[in-house]
Amino acid sequence: MEIILKEDIIGLGYKNDIVNVKPGYGRNYLIPTGKGVIASESAKKELAEVLKQKAVKLAKIKAEAEALAQKLNAVSLTIATKVSSSGVIYGSVNSLQIADELQKLGFAIDRKTIHVKDVKEVGEYVATVRLHKEVSAEVPFTVIAENAPVEEPAPVAEAPVEAAPADDFEIPTEEDDAVEEA
Numbered sequence: 001m002e003i004i005l006k007e008d009i010i011g012l013g014y015k016n017d018i019v020n021v022k023p024g025y026g027r028n029y030l031i032p033t034g035k036g037v038i039a040s041e042s043a044k045k046e047l048a049e050v051l052k053q054k055a056v057k058l059a060k061i062k063a064e065a066e067a068l069a070q071k072l073n074a075v076s077l078t079i080a081t082k083v084s085s086s087g088v089i090y091g092s093v094n095s096l097q098i099a100d101e102l103q104k105l106g107f108a109i110d111r112k113t114i115h116v117k118d119v120k121e122v123g124e125y126v127a128t129v130r131l132h133k134e135v136s137a138e139v140p141f142t143v144i145a146e147n148a149p150v151e152e153p154a155p156v157a158e159a160p161v162e163a164a165p166a167d168d169f170e171i172p173t174e175e176d177d178a179v180e181e182a
Contacts, residue, residue: 001026002039004047009035016047016054065132068107072129077101077141083122093119093143098127101141119143 001023005013009030013019018039021030030036037043079097082090095114102109115128122143129137 003030003036004039004043005030005036007035016051018044018047062132062135065135069129069131069135069137072102072107072109072131072137072139075102075105075107075139077105077139079141079143080146081143083145087122089120089122089143093125093141095127098139098141102139 001021003019003021003026005015005017005019008014012021026036026038031038077098079093079101081093081097084090093116095111095116098114098116099109099111109129113130115130117125119125122145124140124142127139127141129139131137
């Protein structure tokens with residue numbers, strides 16, 4: 001029995017695929033739950049028209065993604081963050097900070113589409129933005145210190161501590177306490 005799937009089914013096929021299944025599986029499960037329809041001639045013609053329109057829409061979406069990728073490739077970001085004196089970032093720079101910086105420049109990019117390696121030090125890095133399953137853009141960014149590095153204060157010269165003479169200072173013991181009580 002030929003069935004046109006209306007949604008993805010693991011182990012069977014993807015949406016709009018025509019698959020052969022056992023008649024009981026098609027009649028008792030796929031068709032009643034709305035996961036598939038019988039692949040009649042009229043249903044196949046309708047599917048062909050839907051796929052044709054979908055291909056045009058996907059081509060348009062891909063063209064828009066490629067245009068956005070060209071714009072993103074020309075962008076360079078600078079991200080200021082809190083940094084220790086050794087140049088290590090407190091925390092890390094992740095896709096959220098990059099998405100915020102792109103938002104400031106007028107790009108509405110979802111942070112889930114941005115892939116960044118571990119960024120835990122000041123320096124230059126590259127983020128990959130997946131705009132479409134076939135289109136991605138690379139955005140270079142530089143991580144800098146939020147404010148000037150904190151200078152460590154000069155060590156204060158301490159006066160040497162003189163040891164007290166042993167005769168003048170006694171450490172009380174338990175025996176001394178017992179003698180005083182008596």
